Amino acid sequence: MSNGYFILGNGGAATHAIKMIRSAGYKGELHQISDNTGPAFNPMIAPYYLKGITDWDNCFPYGHDFLKEQKVIAHHGDKVMSLDAETSTITTKNGSVFQYEKCLIATGARPVMPPIPGLADSRFALPLREPDTAEKMAKSQGNASKVLVLGASFVGVKLAEVFNKKGISVILADISSQVMPQGAHKQAANYVKQYLEEFGIRLKLECALNGVEDTANGALCRFPDGTTEEVDFIAVSAGIRPNLDFLNPDQVNIDRAICTNQFMQTNRTNLYAAGDVCESFNRLSGSQQWMGTWGNACYQGRVAGLNMANVSTRFAGSVPQHVSPIFSWTYMQIGDALRKGEKVRCEEKGHPFKGPYRITVFDDDVLVGANLINNPKDLIWIKKEINLGLAQ
Amino acid sequence: MTQLVFSFDVSRCSGCMACIVACQDQNDIISEATAFRRVSSLEESNETETDCQLSFLSMSCMHCGDAPCVMVCPAAAITKNEAGVVSVNRDLCIGCHSCELACPFGAPQFAEDGKMAKCDFCHDRVEAGLLPACVRVCSTKALGFGPLDELTENKAKKASTKIIRALLHKDHFEEKN
Amino acid sequence: MREAEFTQPRPWEDMAPRVGMDTHPIWCNEIGQAQAMHLPSQINSAQPYPLKGLIGFGLNHRMWPGSDVMGDALQKLDFLVDVDLFMTPTAKMCDLVLPACTSFERSEFKMYAERFGIFTEPVIEPLGQSKSDTDIVFELAKRLAPDDDLLSTDYETCIDWMLEPQGIRVRDLRGHQSGCFLENVKAPPYQKYRKNGFPTPSGKMEFTSSRLLAEGYDALPVYTEPKYSPVSTPELAEKYPLVLNTGSRLPMYVHSRTFRLPWIKKLRPESMVDMNPIDGEERGVSNGDTVTVSTSKGSITLIANFTKIVPPGVISIYHNLPGAEVNSIIESDYRDPISGFPGFKSLLCQVVKQMESSN
Numbered sequence: 050m051s052n053g054y055f056i057l058g059n060g061g062a063a064t065h066a067i068k069m070i071r072s073a074g075y076k077g078e079l080h081q082i083s084d085n086t087g088p089a090f091n092p093m094i095a096p097y098y099l100k101g102i103t104d105w106d107n108c109f110p111y112g113h114d115f116l117k118e119q120k121v122i123a124h125h126g127d128k129v130m131s132l133d134a135e136t137s138t139i140t141t142k143n144g145s146v147f148q149y150e151k152c153l154i155a156t157g158a159r160p161v162m163p164p165i166p167g168l169a170d171s172r173f174a175l176p177l178r179e180p181d182t183a184e185k186m187a188k189s190q191g192n193a194s195k196v197l198v199l200g201a202s203f204v205g206v207k208l209a210e211v212f213n214k215k216g217i218s219v220i221l222a223d224i225s226s227q228v229m230p231q232g233a234h235k236q237a238a239n240y241v242k243q244y245l246e247e248f249g250i251r252l253k254l255e256c257a258l259n260g261v262e263d264t265a266n267g268a269l270c271r272f273p274d275g276t277t278e279e280v281d282f283i284a285v286s287a288g289i290r291p292n293l294d295f296l297n298p299d300q301v302n303i304d305r306a307i308c309t310n311q312f313m314q315t316n317r318t319n320l321y322a323a324g325d326v327c328e329s330f331n332r333l334s335g336s337q338q339w340m341g342t343w344g345n346a347c348y349q350g351r352v353a354g355l356n357m358a359n360v361s362t363r364f365a366g367s368v369p370q371h372v373s374p375i376f377s378w379t380y381m382q383i384g385d386a387l388r389k390g391e392k393v394r395c396e397e398k399g400h401p402f403k404g405p406y407r408i409t410v411f412d413d414d415v416l417v418g419a420n421l422i423n424n425p426k427d428l429i430w431i432k433k434e435i436n437l438g439l440a441q
Numbered sequence: 442m443t444q445l446v447f448s449f450d451v452s453r454c455s456g457c458m459a460c461i462v463a464c465q466d467q468n469d470i471i472s473e474a475t476a477f478r479r480v481s482s483l484e485e486s487n488e489t490e491t492d493c494q495l496s497f498l499s500m501s502c503m504h505c506g507d508a509p510c511v512m513v514c515p516a517a518a519i520t521k522n523e524a525g526v527v528s529v530n531r532d533l534c535i536g537c538h539s540c541e542l543a544c545p546f547g548a549p550q551f552a553e554d555g556k557m558a559k560c561d562f563c564h565d566r567v568e569a570g571l572l573p574a575c576v577r578v579c580s581t582k583a584l585g586f587g588p589l590d591e592l593t594e595n596k597a598k599k600a601s602t603k604i605i606r607a608l609l610h611k612d613h614f615e616e617k618n
Numbered sequence: 619m620r621e622a623e624f625t626q627p628r629p630w631e632d633m634a635p636r637v638g639m640d641t642h643p644i645w646c647n648e649i650g651q652a653q654a655m656h657l658p659s660q661i662n663s664a665q666p667y668p669l670k671g672l673i674g675f676g677l678n679h680r681m682w683p684g685s686d687v688m689g690d691a692l693q694k695l696d697f698l699v700d701v702d703l704f705m706t707p708t709a710k711m712c713d714l715v716l717p718a719c720t721s722f723e724r725s726e727f728k729m730y731a732e733r734f735g736i737f738t739e740p741v742i743e744p745l746g747q748s749k750s751d752t753d754i755v756f757e758l759a760k761r762l763a764p765d766d767d768l769l770s771t772d773y774e775t776c777i778d779w780m781l782e783p784q785g786i787r788v789r790d791l792r793g794h795q796s797g798c799f800l801e802n803v804k805a806p807p808y809q810k811y812r813k814n815g816f817p818t819p820s821g822k823m824e825f826t827s828s829r830l831l832a833e834g835y836d837a838l839p840v841y842t843e844p845k846y847s848p849v850s851t852p853e854l855a856e857k858y859p860l861v862l863n864t865g866s867r868l869p870m871y872v873h874s875r876t877f878r879l880p881w882i883k884k885l886r887p888e889s890m891v892d893m894n895p896i897d898g899e900e901r902g903v904s905n906g907d908t909v910t911v912s913t914s915k916g917s918i919t920l921i922a923n924f925t926k927i928v929p930p931g932v933i934s935i936y937h938n939l940p941g942a943e944v945n946s947i948i949e950s951d952y953r954d955p956i957s958g959f960p961g962f963k964s965l966l967c968q969v970v971k972q973m974e975s976s977n
Contacts, residue, residue, distance in 0.1 A: 455869070
């Protein structure tokens with residue numbers, strides 16, 4: 050006997066799925082399993098909370114009453130240990146066994162802990178993704194004077210700014226030769242690096258930490274050039290990996306993340322996936338890609354929810370894009386600015402220290418990607434051009 | 442809910458940009474921040490480039506039915522009310538610019554405090570029975586506003602009148618010949 | 619003559635000839651004014667007589683073709699005074715600036731059409747030390763013409779004197795905030811030309827102009843190429859092939875007004891030159907590039923703005939752009955020979971892309 054519909058996870062995808070399932074008229078049992086204990090948390094907001102721009106409450110954008118209003122049976126503080134797609138069964142850490150009629154996997158992703166000796170065990174290594182780690186970091190930043198931000202991802206750059214503004218000395222390190230290696234053209238990345246350095250942030254690029262050792266007050270970091278620095282804590286922002294360990298890859302197709310079709314279904318018709326845990330259609334490349342953004346998660350959750358409620362809807366896919374305010378700059382990337390190939394050429398215009406800036410990337414004279422800094426004017430036509438040149 | 446909409450008659454707009462100035466006045470926008478309304482022009486020249494047709498478009502936030510900004514805002518700071526007006530709660534806004542990236546029309550602007558600001562349909566004025574500032578100032582009556590169903594009905598009436606006239610006119614000529 | 623009471627203080631024979639009378643006599647006689655465009659020429663040449671001082675009301679040297687030449691000429695004068703609401707670049711050159719108040723701070727008599735009159739009331743007192751233009755005139759008159767029986771009075775008295783033949787007094791208009799219809803005003807006589815003829819030398823409607831003929835010009839309107847044009851000066855046109863048009867109108871400006879308002883500035887913030895994309899492409903210029911516009915007199919820097927409302931072969935630059943004063947690249951004597959009107963809309967120029975400086 051099935052227990053109804055199950056939503057695994059409690060983020061943007063899960064929330065929108067729940068909304069749609071109910072508004073499409075599903076009246077049956079709707080369960081949610083999440084290892085968090087509070088309302089839906091948006092990890093994107095955490096850096097802004099640390100910065101002091103927004104309250105703790107606002108990191109939970111849908112409020113505390115949402116689940117009750119949607120008549121969701123919440124199993125919080127529990128975790129899915131295994132999912133048998135053959136028998137449609139879920140087994141949880143607390144020993145519960147559920148059978149689902151339809152299930153949505155929206156378990157999101159967790160921070161990657163790079164395999165640096167001593168890092169995983171260090172009490173001062175703080176990833177930033179969940180409410181509890183965000184709270185920890187908020188407390189730590191109050192007393193800190195020097196911090197290592199490990200990973201110059203978008204989150205890492207944001208954190209570097211947050212700590213720098215609090216008067217903390219910041220080292221921003223990455224194994225790549227540029228900041229924001231996921232999507233920034235190296236020329237744009239170079240400008241951002243110069244800009245960060247103007248604020249006194251120390252950049253260590255092409256830097257793979259040799260090791261970390263806890264001391265009484267902090268973490269001693271060993272750098273490849275032989276130097277060491279003691280920091281009050283290490284903010285880990287070196288990427289994320291999807292939370293899908295409870296799945297059997299022989300049963301469910303998984304590439305870098307869970308594979309889905311346009312209806313957000315996995316290869317099992319009663320099993321759906323949405324958000325940072327799955328791959329979806331990249332309209333630019335014409336293929337599946339793991340693209341984790343809050344906006345995507347919300348739209349995918351909505352599509353999954355509608356389909357689960359038997360309202361057939363397709364997810365149109367998306368063009369990879371991202372925006373990050375960095376100090377007083379606004380950095381945007383759209384499409385694929387890292388494209389390489391014989392027919393690839395770039396055009397630069399402007400200079401971010403003097404005014405609006407853009408770098409556009411063309412493949413065989415088709416606009417495929419761009420980075421923009423402080424340039425709202427060019428955003429619209431660049432989006433349009435990229436849309437015109439899409440793979441399908 | 443009856444969605445409020447702007448209507449725009451492109452045959453009437455002269456590109457005078459009074460709507461932009463009125464909007465800035467109404468919203469006390471000063472100096473650096475951009476206005477919430479934008480006027481763009483379309484130029485079409487003939488083959489010999491000896492003549493040019495100019496048309497103008499005045500556009501602000503479209504208060505979309507399924508607004509992308511509402512969906513992608515990570516802080517749920519943007520909402521759509523019963524009248525269909527999409528507005529931002531600046532206390533919740535974190536200034537992440539996700540709405541700017543998502544909006545197909547370039548409506549979100551950012552004020553000196555880094556938070557988003559945009560056309561809110563002059564909801565204070567509308568609630569008091571007044572016209573939005575841009576509509577009120579438009580001297581050619583190119584800009585209008587009202588509930589969607591009402592405006593649609595008016596448009597349908599106008600269109601059918603035009604069609605009937607054209608049909609009658611055509612018959613008249615055919616008779617003469 | 620009563621109509622000339624305030625405009626002609628003495629008989630013509632007793633006054634110096636109008637500025638521009640020698641070079642543009644038709645203009646001066648027909649319009650009854652000096653040709654102000656000729657001012658810098660007369661200041662510099664001191665012919666037919668030198669000019670020592672000047673009082674301007676809203677003087678704006680940037681309006682002149684060759685505005686830099688006009689600015690330099692003004693500064694040569696022994697004494698320069700300007701009356702203005704704002705401390706303009708011209709006012710800054712002056713020995714003395716007399717602040718004028720706005721129309722909100724003073725009264726004014728105004729007629730609309732033939733029968734509707736209004737005497738406005740100020741909403742605030744003049745700010746600071748400012749005065750109405752007419753009060754400034756009266757103050758000057760007290761010192762320069764103390765015996766004049768009208769100028770020793772005040773604005774309202776003089777208006778009363780002007781309107782006396784019509785039987786209207788200012789005090790009757792006060793209290794009508796939106797003006798009023800004036801019953802007693804005598805309308806101009808119907809078909810008055812039947813009795814008095816037309817105001818032409820022959821008294822008749824002239825299809826050929828006897829005045830032009832007398833000065834040695836064609837009596838009929840004949841099209842003449844501008845002094846510089848691809849047709850009249852083909853050699854110059856090789857170096858400067860584009861026709862330069864200036865001073866077109868933008869909806870948010872009225873002459874030189876409203877340029878200071880930040881809201882208005884935002885509507886077109888950059889100093890741009892409007893040009894057709896075809897001319898841009900020929901020159902390797904892209905929309906938004908920084909370009910140099912040059913004439914035989916000088917050059918200015920602007921941003922290229924591609925538009926099809928300007929046909930190929932022509933570029934258009936609006937006046938009063940900050941940092942790019944187009945009047946400064948027009949020769950100061952580039953004037954129509956008959957009227958003295960400046961050739962703002964018909965001269966030659968070239969546009970060249972400026973190379974971007976290295977980062």
